Amino acid sequence: MFSFCSDPSSLPDWQWMACYLTTGSHMALYRSVLVVLLLLALAAPLALGMGFLGAMAVRAQARIVRVIGLGYVSMVRGVPDIIFFLFVPLAIDQGVEYARHRVLCPNWPDPVRQGNDFIVCPAAKMPLATDPAWMHDVWGFSLALFAFALVFGAFAANTLNGAMAAVPRAQLETGEAYGMTRAQTFRRILLPQMWVYALPGLSNLWMILTKATPLLFLLGIQDVVFWARELGGQKTGHYAYTHPDWRVWYFLGVLVFYLLLTWISQKVFDRLMIRLNHGQATSGGEALRKAAA
Amino acid sequence: MNTCAQSFETLILRSLGREFGARLLPSGLDITLCDQVFLIASGLIWNIYFAILALALGFFLATAVALGKASPRAWLNRPARAFIFLFRGSPLFVQFFFVYEALVLLPRAGISLGDITLPTQWMTRAWAGALFVLFLNTSAYTAEIFFGALTSIPKGDTEAADAYGLTGWRKFRRITWPTMLRLAWPSYTNEAIFLLHATTLVFFSAFPAWQQMGDALYYAQYFAAQTFNPFIAYPLVGLYYVAMTLAVIGLFGIVNRRLNRHLPRAARARFRFRPQYIR
Numbered sequence: 001m002f003s004f005c006s007d008p009s010s011l012p013d014w015q016w017m018a019c020y021l022t023t024g025s026h027m028a029l030y031r032s033v034l035v036v037l038l039l040l041a042l043a044a045p046l047a048l049g050m051g052f053l054g055a056m057a058v059r060a061q062a063r064i065v066r067v068i069g070l071g072y073v074s075m076v077r078g079v080p081d082i083i084f085f086l087f088v089p090l091a092i093d094q095g096v097e098y099a100r101h102r103v104l105c106p107n108w109p110d111p112v113r114q115g116n117d118f119i120v121c122p123a124a125k126m127p128l129a130t131d132p133a134w135m136h137d138v139w140g141f142s143l144a145l146f147a148f149a150l151v152f153g154a155f156a157a158n159t160l161n162g163a164m165a166a167v168p169r170a171q172l173e174t175g176e177a178y179g180m181t182r183a184q185t186f187r188r189i190l191l192p193q194m195w196v197y198a199l200p201g202l203s204n205l206w207m208i209l210t211k212a213t214p215l216l217f218l219l220g221i222q223d224v225v226f227w228a229r230e231l232g233g234q235k236t237g238h239y240a241y242t243h244p245d246w247r248v249w250y251f252l253g254v255l256v257f258y259l260l261l262t263w264i265s266q267k268v269f270d271r272l273m274i275r276l277n278h279g280q281a282t283s284g285g286e287a288l289r290k291a292a293a
Numbered sequence: 294m295n296t297c298a299q300s301f302e303t304l305i306l307r308s309l310g311r312e313f314g315a316r317l318l319p320s321g322l323d324i325t326l327c328d329q330v331f332l333i334a335s336g337l338i339w340n341i342y343f344a345i346l347a348l349a350l351g352f353f354l355a356t357a358v359a360l361g362k363a364s365p366r367a368w369l370n371r372p373a374r375a376f377i378f379l380f381r382g383s384p385l386f387v388q389f390f391f392v393y394e395a396l397v398l399l400p401r402a403g404i405s406l407g408d409i410t411l412p413t414q415w416m417t418r419a420w421a422g423a424l425f426v427l428f429l430n431t432s433a434y435t436a437e438i439f440f441g442a443l444t445s446i447p448k449g450d451t452e453a454a455d456a457y458g459l460t461g462w463r464k465f466r467r468i469t470w471p472t473m474l475r476l477a478w479p480s481y482t483n484e485a486i487f488l489l490h491a492t493t494l495v496f497f498s499a500f501p502a503w504q505q506m507g508d509a510l511y512y513a514q515y516f517a518a519q520t521f522n523p524f525i526a527y528p529l530v531g532l533y534y535v536a537m538t539l540a541v542i543g544l545f546g547i548v549n550r551r552l553n554r555h556l557p558r559a560a561r562a563r564f565r566f567r568p569q570y571i572r
Binding site: 078079080081082083086087090091094113115116117118211212213214215217218225228229232245247248251252254255258259262263 | 321322324378379382383384385386387388390391394395397398486490491493494497510513514517519520521522523524527528530531534535538539
């Protein structure tokens with residue numbers, strides 16, 4: 001990185017540290033922070049979308065849709081979500097490969113499950129063995145992202161369903177009195193008003209989502225936890241930069257990173273709540289009115 | 294291949310160590326459904342151990358921290374707030390890693406205090422180290438729940454206590470504490486459920502499963518990796534967990550009824566499933 005870094009063994013302390021913290025593997029650590037933030041940025045809207053669909057399904061008129069929605073929402077109750085994080089990517093991976101196997105290799109002679117092996121034809125592999133490494137990374141990340149969206153979508157569906165039920169009934173009746181259809185009442189009256197009821201639950205969910213991101217490590221993705229373990233371990237003479245076991249310091253850094261993330265989120269949500277409370281017929285809105293007067 | 298009775302005999306206590314069952318776990322094509330059922334059930338021993346001890350110990354620290362946070366004195370208030378923020382604001386997963394690495398750095402030979410040396414090795418083992426983290430973690434979450442309950446104790450109750458001349462410890466023991474517990478109990482039930490769920494993280498973080506003594510999810514992952522079939526082991530753990538969750542709701546419901554026994558039925562606080570999910 002710096003010009004003076006060519007021979008690390010003979011550097012003064014601060015220069016050694018500057019060089020050490022800018023090695024290639026440390027750059028990978030900083031990039032993994034971006035991976036965590038990327039997961040958050042993608043998983044949050046996806047989960048919100050899934051949650052929205054789930055909440056709509058729970059409130060649907062057709063019974064079959066309602067049953068599916070209820071099944072989805074209650075899926076995550078009572079079962080630790082880490083089980084879903086371990087189960088969903090593996091199950092989807094096998095499911096996709098099996099489907100591709102049926103379509104791409106209809107004449108394959110051997111069964112897919114042979115004893116304890118799961119063998120599909122080479123053309124059905126996902127991604128193909130010949131694909132470049134980044135394709136494998138993207139596929140792994142997508143599976144993880146899907147698992148997060150599925151689990152947190154179920155949580156969000158719970159919250160949004162509660163928020164929809166919390167909008168005063170009189171508001172909806174007013175809409176009906178004006179001759180709006182069900183869809184119009186939903187779009188024009190329910191939807192704009194539900195957010196203030198949903199925000200406490202959703203902000204809680206965001207916090208939980210940020211705190212769930214280190215579980216990426218369990219899905220074999222090289223996230224901050226992975227690199228903290230890799231880089232912190234004792235480095236002996238084989239390495240250019242030798243140091244004793246520094247893992248505790250690396251994990252302290254990861255801990256501080258997450259504390260900062262939740263702290264900043266909390267500040268943002270507090271601001272947002274004030275915005276949303278403006279002019280609402282809730283105790284929060286009332287408090288704002290009184291403070292202004 | 295084990296028969297079902299053999300699996301039960303050799304695996305049901307296996308999570309406690311080799312001396313309590315088969316030396317080697319069933320592997321490869323020898324794995325039967327009964328193996329999976331009993332070995333995963335055996336792992337539940339650790340989940341229950343962590344959950345019960347962390348909750349029981351955490352209850353007292355949580356009460357103290359909640360009182361600290363509610364206190365107007367800065368030297369009590371600030372540390373309590375910092376403690377709660379530290380453990381609620383960071384992932385439990387990272388806390389496990391951090392504490393484990395810190396414990397590993399303790400001198401291996403033990404700390405010598407004059408003539409006696411305190412052994413340190415046992416602290417890095419899951420039964421002690423992970424329990425310690427879970428204890429602190431649940432204390433922080435519970436303290437926040439108890440603090441919320443403390444601030445919502447009806448004013449009339451404390452005023453009545455003052456009118457009867459109750460002060461200090463007696464007022465706390467007879468009025469404040471029971472009312473706090475009564476108000477906090479539904480949320481505390483949720484905390485207990487999700488602490489139970491959080492115990493599955495122990496052997497997936499830094500703590501090694503020594504001699505393959507692991508928890509339910511550890512064994513489930515072992516089977517999923519051995520048979521390359523996630524569709525049996527993981528749903529099994531899921532089923533066990535649903536059963537345990539129902540048991541927790543039942544047990545805490547009994548306590549809730551006792552805490553609320555002086556109230557008319559309609560005024561009692563009800564349990565609502567309002568989870569904290571992940572930490």
